[in-house]
Each structure stands twice: as C-alpha cells, then as structure tokens.
Amino acid sequence: MGRRGLFILFEGCDRSGKTTQSTRLVEALNESGVKAKLVKFPDRTTAIGKMIDEYLTQQTQLDDHAIHLLFSANRWEAMDQIRTDLESGTTLVVDRYAFSGAAFSAAKRLSLKWCKAPDVGLIAPDRVFFLDIHPDDAAKRPGYGEERYEKSQLQLEVRAKFFTLMDKSWTVIDAIKDADQIHSQIMTLVKRSLDRHEEDPAPIGKLWT
Ligand code: NYM
Numbered sequence: 001m002g003r004r005g006l007f008i009l010f011e012g013c014d015r016s017g018k019t020t021q022s023t024r025l026v027e028a029l030n031e032s033g034v035k036a037k038l039v040k041f042p043d044r045t046t047a048i049g050k051m052i053d054e055y056l057t058q059q060t061q062l063d064d065h066a067i068h069l070l071f072s073a074n075r076w077e078a079m080d081q082i083r084t085d086l087e088s089g090t091t092l093v094v095d096r097y098a099f100s101g102a103a104f105s106a107a108k109r110l111s112l113k114w115c116k117a118p119d120v121g122l123i124a125p126d127r128v129f130f131l132d133i134h135p136d137d138a139a140k141r142p143g144y145g146e147e148r149y150e151k152s153q154l155q156l157e158v159r160a161k162f163f164t165l166m167d168k169s170w171t172v173i174d175a176i177k178d179a180d181q182i183h184s185q186i187m188t189l190v191k192r193s194l195d196r197h198e199e200d201p202a203p204i205g206k207l208w209t
Contacts, residue, residue: 012131107157124205
C-alpha cells in the first residue's frame with residue numbers, strides 16, 4: 001500500500017487569506033502530481049453546518065456553549081471521510097479546524113480547557129500554517145464585518161488565543177505579504193514535509209491526547 005496523505009491545516013483570524021492560500025495549495029499540489037483535496041470548516045452544507053451558518057450570518061441566536069459544540073460536531077461528522085481520504089493517499093488541505101473552535105470560543109470568555117475538550121481525539125494535523133495578520137489590516141480587506149465575530153477587539157483576542165495553542169507543528173506566516181509570495185513560501189515548506197513523509201512516514205495522530 002502507498003503512503004497515507006498528509007493533513008495540512010491553515011488557521012488564522014478572519015480575512016487572513018486562508019481560503020485563497022488553501023485553494024491555491026490544492027491546485028499546485030494536484031498540478032505537481034500530488035493527489036490533494038480541500039476541506040473547509042465549518043462545512044456549511046450538512047444539517048449541523050446549516051445551523052452554524054444561520055448563527056454566523058446572524059439569523060439565529062445560540063448560547064456560546066451550544067454553538068461551540070455544534071462546530072465540534074461538524075468536525076466529528078467529517079472524521080470518517082477524512083480518515084478514508086488520508087488512508088487512500090490523498091493529502092488534505094484543511095481551512096480551519098479545532099484551533100479556530102477553541103480560539104474563537106475562548107475569546108468569548110469560555111474556558112480554554114472546556115473549549116478543547118469536545119475536540120480531543122479528532123485526527124491531528126501533520127503541519128499547521130498560521131496566517132498572521134493584524135486585525136486592523138484584516139479589517140481593510142473586502143467583505144470584512146459582514147459576519148458575526150468580524151470585529152477588531154474580538155479578533156485581537158482570538159489571535160492571542162491562537163498563540164497559546166501553537167506547538168512545533170505550526171509555522172507562522174506573515175499574511176500581509178503578497179499572495180504569490182506567501183504561496184511559494186508555503187509550497188516550499190509543504191514539499192519538504194512531503195519528502196520527509198516519503199522517507200519516514202508517521203502514523204495518523206490524535207489531537208490533544
Ligand atoms: N469559527 C470557525 C468558530 O467560531 N469555531 C469553529 O470551530 C470554526 C471552524 O466561524 N469567524 C468561526 C471563525 C469564523 C467563522 O469561518 C467562519 P469562515 O472560515 O469564514 O467560513
């Protein structure tokens with residue numbers, strides 16, 4: 001059997017360029033012969049995802065704990081597919097994950113320990129790119145402010161929470177740079193991870209265990 005795929009994650013504050021960079025990375029990997037697929041959280045297409053979308057677009061109100069658990073459930077419902085894809089050799093490029101879950105809810109003053117608990121045991125990412133942008137710069141980007149959470153003070157607190165969640169699998173990328181430059185920086189690092197994985201494959205890990 002061939003090597004499993006890698007789980008590459010993009011995290012960051014709102015409008016930090018995650019969607020642009022994750023989409024470009026998938027395209028570039030596929031073009032270079034590496035089978036890759038984009039996964040996005042929240043996945044707004046499922047029944048749980050629709051509830052999340054209604055909350056984010058301010059059509060409904062929910063208790064902070066309840067929405068936190070829905071975000072987590074939205075990841076758990078995707079685990080079978082994620083495992084199947086990784087095991088079949090597909091590299092997954094994931095746009096947000098449990099770190100967004102913990103950072104956003106903890107910034108709303110829920111305890112970080114409580115916030116992490118429902119996501120313990122999810123499949124762990126192999127490599128995380130944190131697209132770092134100051135909230136004042138993010139606020140200048142198109143579309144900012146339309147959804148819940150897109151406010152500078154909250155984003156500052158979210159950014160601080162992300163920094164407490166980082167470990168050695170994370171790379172902080174200066175997201176104010178030009179998109180092409182960021183893309184080539186990430187592509188170089190991902191190629192290196194793929195080469196290392198080819199020589200010395202690691203088993204699929206479990207998050208926060
Ligand atoms: N968000 C995202 C959370 O609060 N918890 C989570 O677990 C996840 C995955 O939802 N402001 C927040 C972060 C964003 C918003 O993200 C939706 P996007 O990437 O704009 O669809």
